[in-house]
Amino acid sequence: GDAAAGKAKAAMCAACHGANGIASVPTYPNLAGQNAPYLESALKAYKLKQRSGGQAAIMYGMAAGLSDADIANLAAYYSGLK
Template sequence: MKKLALVVLGATMSVAPLAMSADPAAGKAKAAICAACHGANGVSAIPLYPNLAGQKEQYLLKQMKDFKSGKRPDPVMKAQAAMLSDADMANLAAYYASLK
């Protein structure tokens, strides 16, 4: 039981600093290029592109990391994600998650 508690605590601590340090205001400033496809407020006017507003922060962060690594293949998003640091992705995820 103690080992399980340590594993859970360790996993929580490795994610918590990223979530706690995410800056939605910095994400908003970085989101200008995203608006071309995903809309100015994360709501796309084009059905082909998904809405980002109101999505869960961890989901958005995972998708961006998967695009960057190539785990989720999409040539356009891979190129966009390649320009983002881990902090940029965390900030963007925090920003879009904060929208309704």
């Protein structure tokens, strides 16, 4: 994925996951330094409604509008943060 494109896309994620990938609320996951392939599979799981409970409904709303390229870019961006 393209981390720079991911950074632009991540504006909508920052409110909960933090501008630096450290979650603003402890019930949300930190994304900084997480494995990119895992981030992709998690985003796709939300997009495919394979996750419910917790904030899954909010995450579906976020993921539904993302293309696979967006997902790869977001994963590259957050995995590259430390």
